[in-house]
Amino acid sequence: SIATEIAGNHYTVLAPTLTLGISKRRTTLDCDALHLHSMEQDMQEIDWWVNWLTGKGYKKIILMGHSSGAVQIVSYASSYKHKELTKLIALSLIPLSDNNSSHSRDSNKKALKMIESNDKDIHNFTLTYCIENYSAPASQYMSYAQWDSARILKTLKSIRLPKQTIQGSVDISNSYNLIDDIANTGTRVNIIEGADHFFGSGTELELYDVIMQGITEK
Missing domain, CATH: 3.40.50.1820 (Alpha/Beta hydrolase fold, catalytic domain)
Structure with a gap:
């Protein structure tokens, strides 16, 4: 290495x-894993x-x-x-987010709306190579998507x-x-x-x- x-x-x-x-994580997290970080x-x-x-x-x-x-x-x-x-x-x-991508724009719009309404449920978003399958609460997702x-x-x-x-x-x-x-x-x-x-x-x-x-x- x-x-x-x-x-x-x-x-x-x-x-x-x-x-x-x-x-004690030792492996990567898949896109559709639960991302609470x-x-x-x-x-x-x-x-x-x-x-x-x-x-x-x-x-x-x-x-x-x-x-x-x-x-x-x-x-x-x-x-x-x-x-x-x-x-x-x-x-x-x-x-981590691409404003030229409709997937990213839609995910960010959805996440901001969820944060505004205090929606803390898990949803699927787009983040880098994870296309509409990054599973996270909106606030955690936006901490990266920004x-x-x-x-x-x-x-x-x-x-x-x-x-x-x-x-x-x-x-x-x-x-x-x-x-x-x-x-x-x-x-x-x-x-x-x-x-x-x-x-x-x-x-x-x-x-x-x-x-x-x-x-x-x-």
């Missing part, structure tokens, strides 16, 4: 699995681990996350300030830490404008040719090399 490779270069690596509302809870968990590291005496912490995890670290770095945080590395950073491209770009621009995003060329074939916009926030953008969202198809070594360059550069 990437974590093992980085640790093999004499870096301390902490790779916690966020609970997403499930104690929120972005706010995710940030609190990240902060717990950052405080744990600083309590152990670590002075330089780099946050790295993949896909929705990349959005979580962007959200965290904009809300929590620690002098020990030195950099963000976001892998396959994508908006992270569209506009909010991500605005937040990246506000973060003063060094920032880097690593994207696969296959994953961004329809998103080059977004990649240009990310670069304009002061975020370093690396594109790995031939890589998909999960950096498969033999691109793992190049991903590792780019990550290590990001970790070691001053």
Whole structure:
């Protein structure tokens, strides 16, 4: 794994699995699983681990996350300030909601109406790759869905830490404008040719090399 490779270069690596509302979670949550977690809870968990590291005496912490995890670290770095945080590395950073998608627009409209009427029932929404089958209460869903491209770009621009995003060329074939916009926030953008969202198809070594360059550069 990437974590093992980085640790093999004499870096301390902490790779916690966020609970997403499930104690001792070890597997991913399917779209149609019950999602009772929120972005706010995710940030609190990240902060717990950052405080744990600083309590152990670590002075330089780099946050790295993949896909929705990349959005979580962007959200965290904009809300929590620690002098020990030195950099963000976001892998396959994508908006969690797409205003150009009728599925997303309809889901957001439904969720906001539910929140306004204090409806706390479970409904199906659209979130990233989960099309009309993300099962959650409206408020929990909106805590993620509000992270569209506009909010991500605005937040990246506000973060003063060094920032880097690593994207696969296959994953961004329809998103080059977004990649240009990310670069304009002061975020370093690396594109790995031939890589998909999960950096498969033999691109793992190049991903590792780019990550290590990001970790070691001053």
